[in-house]
Amino acid sequence: MNHIQSAKNPKIKEWKKLLTKKERDQTGTFLVEGFHLVEEALAGDRIIEMIIIESKDMPPGWNYGDIPVTMVTDEIIGMLADTETPQGILAVCEQDHSSVDIEGRRYLLIDAVQDPGNLGTMIRTADAAGLDAVIVGEGSVDVYNPKVLRSAQGSHFHLPVIKGNLFDWVNRLKENHVPVYGTALEGASEYTGHGQLDSFALLVGNEGRGVNKELLTQTTANLYIPILGKSESLNVAVAAGILLYHFRK
Amino acid sequence: MNHIQSAKNPKIKEWKKLLTKKERDQTGTFLVEGFHLVEEALAGDRIIEMIIIESKDMPPGWNYGDIPVTMVTDEIIGMLADTETPQGILAVCEQDHSSVDIEGRRYLLIDAVQDPGNLGTMIRTADAAGLDAVIVGEGSVDVYNPKVLRSAQGSHFHLPVIKGNLFDWVNRLKENHVPVYGTALEGASEYTGHGQLDSFALLVGNEGRGVNKELLTQTTANLYIPILGKSESLNVAVAAGILLYHFRK
Numbered sequence: 001m002n003h004i005q006s007a008k009n010p011k012i013k014e015w016k017k018l019l020t021k022k023e024r025d026q027t028g029t030f031l032v033e034g035f036h037l038v039e040e041a042l043a044g045d046r047i048i049e050m051i052i053i054e055s056k057d058m059p060p061g062w063n064y065g066d067i068p069v070t071m072v073t074d075e076i077i078g079m080l081a082d083t084e085t086p087q088g089i090l091a092v093c094e095q096d097h098s099s100v101d102i103e104g105r106r107y108l109l110i111d112a113v114q115d116p117g118n119l120g121t122m123i124r125t126a127d128a129a130g131l132d133a134v135i136v137g138e139g140s141v142d143v144y145n146p147k148v149l150r151s152a153q154g155s156h157f158h159l160p161v162i163k164g165n166l167f168d169w170v171n172r173l174k175e176n177h178v179p180v181y182g183t184a185l186e187g188a189s190e191y192t193g194h195g196q197l198d199s200f201a202l203l204v205g206n207e208g209r210g211v212n213k214e215l216l217t218q219t220t221a222n223l224y225i226p227i228l229g230k231s232e233s234l235n236v237a238v239a240a241g242i243l244l245y246h247f248r249k
Numbered sequence: 250m251n252h253i254q255s256a257k258n259p260k261i262k263e264w265k266k267l268l269t270k271k272e273r274d275q276t277g278t279f280l281v282e283g284f285h286l287v288e289e290a291l292a293g294d295r296i297i298e299m300i301i302i303e304s305k306d307m308p309p310g311w312n313y314g315d316i317p318v319t320m321v322t323d324e325i326i327g328m329l330a331d332t333e334t335p336q337g338i339l340a341v342c343e344q345d346h347s348s349v350d351i352e353g354r355r356y357l358l359i360d361a362v363q364d365p366g367n368l369g370t371m372i373r374t375a376d377a378a379g380l381d382a383v384i385v386g387e388g389s390v391d392v393y394n395p396k397v398l399r400s401a402q403g404s405h406f407h408l409p410v411i412k413g414n415l416f417d418w419v420n421r422l423k424e425n426h427v428p429v430y431g432t433a434l435e436g437a438s439e440y441t442g443h444g445q446l447d448s449f450a451l452l453v454g455n456e457g458r459g460v461n462k463e464l465l466t467q468t469t470a471n472l473y474i475p476i477l478g479k480s481e482s483l484n485v486a487v488a489a490g491i492l493l494y495h496f497r498k
Contacts, residue, residue: 117366121484130477151484158479192498228379228497230407235370235400238490241483245491248477249441 002070003054007079011070015051015080015092021142028095030144031080034087035059037154042067044157046093053077053088082146095144098160102176104132107201108244109180111166111211112139113236118207119143120151121237127155129244134159137166139206166203170218173201182211182219183239191223197247204240251319252303256328260319264300264329264341270391277344279393280329283336284308286403291316293406295342302326302337331395344393347409351425353381356450357493358429360415360460361388362485367456368392369400370486376404378493383408386415388455415452419467422450431460431468432488440472446496453489 004011017023018031029048032041041047042064049068052058058069077086108126113119119141126134136143143161155161170180180201182188203219205211216222225239234242253260266272267280278297281290290296291313298317301307307318326335357375362368368390375383385392392410404410419429429450431437452468454460465471474488483491 121487124480125483125487127478127480128474128476128483153480155478155480225377225494227377229376229404231373231376231402231404234377234490235373235486237484238370238374238487241487241491242494245474246494 002068004070004072004076007073007076012072012076012079015090018092019080019082019146021145024095024142024144028097029092030095030149031090031146032093032149033081033083033090033146034150035089037149038089038091040154040157041091041093046096046157047091048094049092051077051080051090051092056088083150096156096161098133098162100133100135100160100162102172102178105178105199106131106247107169107173107178108134108240109137109166109169109201109203110134110140110205111137111203111215112206112209113204114141114207116141116145116147117151118235118237119145120148120153122204122240123148123152123161124155125237125241125244127152127158129248131159131244134161135164135166135169136161137164166212166215167218170201170203170215174218174220179220180218181243182216182222183224183243184210184216184222185224185233187216188222188224191225191243191246194223194247196249200247202240202243202247204236207236251317253319253321253325256322256325261321261325261328264339267341268329268331268395270394273344273391273393277346278341279344279398280339280395281342281398282330282332282339282395283399284338286398287338287340289403289406290340290342295345295406296340297343298341300326300329300339300341305337332399345405345410347382347411349382349384349409349411351421351427354427354448355380355496356418356422356427357383357489358386358415358418358450358452359383359389359454360386360452360464361455361458362453363390363456365390365394365396366400367484367486368394369397369402371453371489372397372401372410373404374486374490374493376401376407378497380408380493383410384413384415384418385410386413415461415464416467419450419452419464423467423469428469429467430492431465431471432473432492433459433465433471434473434482436465437471437473440474440492440495443472443496445498449496451489451492451496453485456485
């Protein structure tokens with residue numbers, strides 16, 4: 001086991017850079033923090049190396065084989081963790097580069113969602129609803145942003161979560177007989193017009209603008225959830241949950 | 250119109266204290282920030298006084314009658330607003346002290362939810378689903394926390410959002426023939442066993458622990474949402490959305 005005590009060690013600088021999207025994109029890696037997320041990453045076989053605070057031991061049940069582990073100081077953990085009270089363990093993980101074949105039957109497509117909590121919660125919900133993959137279009141917050149990872153609670157390691165061009169995906173899905181349902185307030189029909197669906201892709205969009213209008217012209221159909229009270233709309237992650245569970249029922 | 254330029258003015262100190270729960274509780278008031286929330290508060294007849302940045306005018310269409318308005322500096326707005334880029338308008342509002350009669354038919358009961366985004370999103374969803382009131386038990390984040398207000402997007406002014414003792418409420422609701430459905434992972438039945446409900450109270454709980462176990466023994470029935478994939482659970486606000494729209498359909 002390595003041991004680093006100087007915050008100026010080049011390895012620490014390298015890890016710290018992973019807090020930026022640019023560095024994550026360039027290296028194809030990302031950091032996860034905390035026992036739960038590191039355990040999920042380990043189970044998903046996605047860890048390149050682990051970092052643990054010198055005052056703690058690795059949990060006894062963990063089978064991490066020959067994955068390198070580095071012990072560091074409390075100060076260094078504080079530099080690498082995005083949370084206010086870090087748990088003292090991190091892992092450098094490989095990004096998901098699965099080339100998802102359209103053999104699955106259920107997808108969530110996400111267009112330009114900005115809030116990390118919303119994106120992470122939707123990844124978690126897609127996992128809970130047993131979907132085959134989540135496709136995140138350009139203009140969304142980075143799927144490996146620490147807040148997205150925390151909100152998703154490990155679901156990144158349970159199903160493919162992939163960046164992609166949504167126009168291409170909508171076309172590929174339709175060619176493969178997976179109907180694509182957009183969400184829109186205008187020119188859409190009430191979601192309850194559809195019951196359980198064996199195969200579908202749900203397309204949700206930006207918190208303020210909704211789904212890109214051009215993209216909505218490419219879908220199989222567009223749906224809306226009626227507002228029965230006085231609010232103007234639903235939160236996008238709540239709307240995704242309502243629709244995914246409605247289709248799965 | 251008053252004009253305050255000194256950040257040391259006692260009025261500014263008084264307003265600034267409303268950023269703490271203690272002061273909000275003592276005064277029975279709270280602050281909202283931004284044009285959308287202030288407009289909703291105005292429509293809801295809940296504003297005591299308004300505060301606007303000296304470089305902006307009140308929006309022309311607003312009918313604020315004899316509500317006092319104070320102009321302040323950019324610096325003062327920054328002291329009072331909880332956001333990084335405040336819009337330059339705030340209002341001091343009255344808290345909701347409605348004594349909700351159990352004449353309504355649909356309620357959301359919230360037990361010890363900690364995350365302000367979750368609480369605010371549930372208030373917004375309860376509004377969207379046309380509920381009659383939201384009852385927030387002890388141990389939850391303050392309903393007038395600025396982040397709760399932002400996530401709820403004005404729904405605080407659309408339906409009663411009340412602090413209350415959940416044991417009392419569960420009993421009162423049952424006595425008035427409103428069935429109370431708790432959410433639980435054990436000793437619960439699948440939610441799809443119930444269809445549309447004309448009258449119900451949904452009880453959701455803490456992000457980690459769920460609903461208080463004793464409270465779950467007082468409900469009419471307890472329900473769960475099946476996890477079809479590998480995640481351990483759903484986000485509480487997503488779960489509330491799925492159930493509320495399932496009952497309303």
